Amino acid sequence: MKRLLLAVAVSAAVLAGCTGRSTGTNEAAAAPPVATTGGSAKGDFGPPQGEPVHAVLTSPPEVPPPTNRNHPAKVIVELEVIEKEMPISEGVTYTFWTFGGTVPGSFIRVRQGDTVEFHLKNSPDSKMPHNIDLHGVTGPGGGAASSFTAPGHESQFTFKALNQGIYVYHCATAPVGMHVANGMYGLILVEPPEGLPKVDHEYYVMQGDFYTTGKYREKGHQPFDMEKAIDESPTYVLFNGHEGALTGDKALAAKTNETVRLFVGNGGPNLVSSFHVIGEIFDRVQQEGGTHPQENVQTTLIPAGGAAIVEFHTEVPGSYVMVDHSIFRAFNKGALAILKVDGPENKAIYSGKEVDSVYLGDRSEPNLKPVAAAAKAAASGALTKEDQIKAGQVLFTGTCSVCHQANGEGLANVFPPLAKSSLLAAEPKRIVEIMLHGLSGKVTVNGTEYNSVMPPMTQLTDDEVANIATYVLNSWGNPGGQVTKEDAAKVRATPPAAAPAEH
Numbered sequence: 163m164k165r166l167l168l169a170v171a172v173s174a175a176v177l178a179g180c181t182g183r184s185t186g187t188n189e190a191a192a193a194p195p196v197a198t199t200g201g202s203a204k205g206d207f208g209p210p211q212g213e214p215v216h217a218v219l220t221s222p223p224e225v226p227p228p229t230n231r232n233h234p235a236k237v238i239v240e241l242e243v244i245e246k247e248m249p250i251s252e253g254v255t256y257t258f259w260t261f262g263g264t265v266p267g268s269f270i271r272v273r274q275g276d277t278v279e280f281h282l283k284n285s286p287d288s289k290m291p292h293n294i295d296l297h298g299v300t301g302p303g304g305g306a307a308s309s310f311t312a313p314g315h316e317s318q319f320t321f322k323a324l325n326q327g328i329y330v331y332h333c334a335t336a337p338v339g340m341h342v343a344n345g346m347y348g349l350i351l352v353e354p355p356e357g358l359p360k361v362d363h364e365y366y367v368m369q370g371d372f373y374t375t376g377k378y379r380e381k382g383h384q385p386f387d388m389e390k391a392i393d394e395s396p397t398y399v400l401f402n403g404h405e406g407a408l409t410g411d412k413a414l415a416a417k418t419n420e421t422v423r424l425f426v427g428n429g430g431p432n433l434v435s436s437f438h439v440i441g442e443i444f445d446r447v448q449q450e451g452g453t454h455p456q457e458n459v460q461t462t463l464i465p466a467g468g469a470a471i472v473e474f475h476t477e478v479p480g481s482y483v484m485v486d487h488s489i490f491r492a493f494n495k496g497a498l499a500i501l502k503v504d505g506p507e508n509k510a511i512y513s514g515k516e517v518d519s520v521y522l523g524d525r526s527e528p529n530l531k532p533v534a535a536a537a538k539a540a541a542s543g544a545l546t547k548e549d550q551i552k553a554g555q556v557l558f559t560g561t562c563s564v565c566h567q568a569n570g571e572g573l574a575n576v577f578p579p580l581a582k583s584s585l586l587a588a589e590p591k592r593i594v595e596i597m598l599h600g601l602s603g604k605v606t607v608n609g610t611e612y613n614s615v616m617p618p619m620t621q622l623t624d625d626e627v628a629n630i631a632t633y634v635l636n637s638w639g640n641p642g643g644q645v646t647k648e649d650a651a652k653v654r655a656t657p658p659a660a661a662p663a664e665h
């Protein structure tokens with residue numbers, strides 16, 4: 163409210179000063195001039211007042227409540243660095259280095275003009291020293307040099323938050339890229355003095371790219387791969403540190419007719435994010451975390467080491483998929499989250515018919531648990547055909563059902579059926595070759611000729627190929643049988659047979 167009055171007053175003043183100039187024909191439609199904040203030179207509101215307050219820190223996707231203060235205070239922030247093993251995907255673990263035990267790290271919220279007394283602790287269980295560079299700090303290194311902290315130690319430094327905005331913080335200990343790649347980043351919000359306009363939901367989402375020695379979704383514990391990191395060739399691109407952090411029953415929630423504010427950061431270390439919510443238009447974006455919003459935006463670019471505030475109003479119920487619109491990252495590296503909007507249909511705005519399953523594949527499933535269970539069983543040498551079939555079903559939904567359909571019936575004249583397939587009846591094990599080397603040219607299935615292209619599915623691991631193949635062979639009236647990961651490895655290592663000559 164206060165901000166609105168201010169804007170009106172300023173525009174009135176500026177318009178009054180403009181009367182002598184020609185303003186063109188469409189005077190009424192001219193954009194109102196924008197008031198500047200004055201930056202850091204106008205951000206010191208004097209010494210802290212009242213008792214010191216302890217900052218409320220939250221884990222993603224939660225955001226601390228507004229400071230609700232109209233004066234500068236001394237704010238004490240206590241943040242602990244914890245190195246810990248956590249899942250990065252179902253059945254895949256990674257040793258993350260964290261601010262506060264989560265990736266991204268705890269969300270910090272202060273008010274412009276606050277004096278922040280920062281305590282950085284490094285857990286005694288840590289193996290590495292760490293520090294923190296907050297992009298909201300005015301001073302060399304953003305706090306890095308003052309906060310270098312060995313395991314089992316604590317550092318303290320104080321800064322005044324002179325600029326309002328949303329800022330990334332990250333570890334800046336050498337090798338910096340490795341500390342960031344391991345998850346050492348988060349967001350600090352410096353509220354404008356009048357606070358942010360009230361909304362129904364505030365959420366904390368942060369993208370990061372991850373580099374593991376194993377392939378995407380390769381099971382087990384995966385170490386950091388420095389070479390991939392230097393090549394900027396991530397294995398995973400994720401929102402909030404692990405695949406599925408914000409899908410299924412962990413999806414963000416809202417109701418229709420509500421306002422949603424997302425604080426979206428990008429920790430990098432390498433990639434920039436083309437942040438997009440499928441089926442929503444951002445009513446308002448503070449690009450790069452800056453003060454003056456852009457309106458009616460489809461996709462906003464978030465630099466590595468940058469952030470944005472994104473706001474929209476919900477009208478139509480359904481699942482809204484957040485992606486990095488560099489789209490292979492979304493569907494093949496994990497950069498996918500969901501905002502679930504509940505409420506009555508609004509047919510005047512959108513007619514309905516949801517296409518989630520095709521869009522999301524296995525990501526629309528609550529989880530990939532059967533896949534992880536199969537991986538665990540395989541590791542202990544107790545993998546059964548049943549385990550493989552269950553895991554294969556989930557994976558099939560994510561990879562094959564888009565074309566061959568969930569019921570294996572295919573699409574007439576376009577995608578051949580896998581159900582009661584005459585090709586599989588004749589040569590069951592050929593499925594492995596088709597999955598790994600693809601299939602093109604004329605092929606007859608159940609009496610119908612197809613002449614199309616199936617791309618090779620080499621992104622699948624040997625385990626995944628084995629599980630999907632076993633599932634297909636044991637479903638829909640196919641001949642049965644079992645494919646092992648050794649079978650898959652052998653086919654992968656063999657160059658594809660030359661395509662049969664066309665007659």
Ligand SMILES: [Cu+2]
Pocket residue numbers: 259291292293333334335341346
């Ligand atoms: Cu670090």
